[in-house]
Amino acid sequence: MIEKLNNIVKIKSGVFAKSDANPDLHYIQSTDFNKQRNWNKTLNPILANSSKFSSHILNAGDILFVAKGRDFFAVVYDGMFKPAVASTTFLVLQVQDKSCVPEYLAWYLNHPQTQTLLWSLAKGSAIPSISKSIIEQIEIPIPELSKQITILELHKLQMKEKRIHKQIGKLRQEYINELTYKSIQ
Incomplete structure (x- = not known):
C-alpha cells in the first residue's frame, strides 16, 4: 500500500524560543545530533515550561524531521530528554496510522533514494528547506x-x-x- 505522508501522520512545526531562567524544558535542535543521527551530548533544559508550549510537547514515537539546513534527516524521539519541544528546524511528525511504525517512517525518510527526492524538492539556496506542504505529498510505501x-x-x-x-x-x-x-x- 502506498500512502501520502499527510494521510498517515499529523505534522506540526517546531517552536521558536529563547532560553529562560529556571529552565525545566528541553529544547531540541539539529545540532544535538551527530553525523550518525545519535544524540551527541547530554541535553540540559534551557526553557521554562509554560502553557505556550503545551501543544508542542514531544511524545515518545514522534518523528523529528530536520527540514532546514544542509542535512535533511529524521529521528524518532524516544523520550530520553523530557519534557521537550523541537526547534523550528524540525517538522514534528506524529504517526496516526497504526499500520506504520515510526522507526520505519524515519528509516524511509533517511533512505538515500528518498533523500534524493527530498533534495530535488528543497527550496532555497543559502538555507535549503522542505516545507510542510511539500513533505505532506511524499508517497510512502507501507x-x-x-x-x-x-x-x-x-x-x-x-x-x-x-x-x-x-x-x-x-x-x-x-x-x-x-x-x-x-x-x-
Missing part, C-alpha cells in the same frame, strides 16, 4: 508490520556492520603503525 520490522532489523545489522568495519580499520592501522615503527628500531 508494507505489513512484519516486513517493516524486518527492514528495521536489517538496517540495525547494517549499521552494526559499519561500526565493526570502522573498528577493524582502526585496529589494522594501529597494528601496521606499531609493526612499521618496531621495524626501524
Whole structure:
C-alpha cells in the first residue's frame, strides 16, 4: 500500500524560543545530533515550561524531521530528554496510522533514494528547506508490520556492520603503525 505522508501522520512545526531562567524544558535542535543521527551530548533544559508550549510537547514515537539546513534527516524521539519541544528546524511528525511504525517512517525518510527526492524538492539556496506542504505529498510505501520490522532489523545489522568495519580499520592501522615503527628500531 502506498500512502501520502499527510494521510498517515499529523505534522506540526517546531517552536521558536529563547532560553529562560529556571529552565525545566528541553529544547531540541539539529545540532544535538551527530553525523550518525545519535544524540551527541547530554541535553540540559534551557526553557521554562509554560502553557505556550503545551501543544508542542514531544511524545515518545514522534518523528523529528530536520527540514532546514544542509542535512535533511529524521529521528524518532524516544523520550530520553523530557519534557521537550523541537526547534523550528524540525517538522514534528506524529504517526496516526497504526499500520506504520515510526522507526520505519524515519528509516524511509533517511533512505538515500528518498533523500534524493527530498533534495530535488528543497527550496532555497543559502538555507535549503522542505516545507510542510511539500513533505505532506511524499508517497510512502507501507508494507505489513512484519516486513517493516524486518527492514528495521536489517538496517540495525547494517549499521552494526559499519561500526565493526570502522573498528577493524582502526585496529589494522594501529597494528601496521606499531609493526612499521618496531621495524626501524
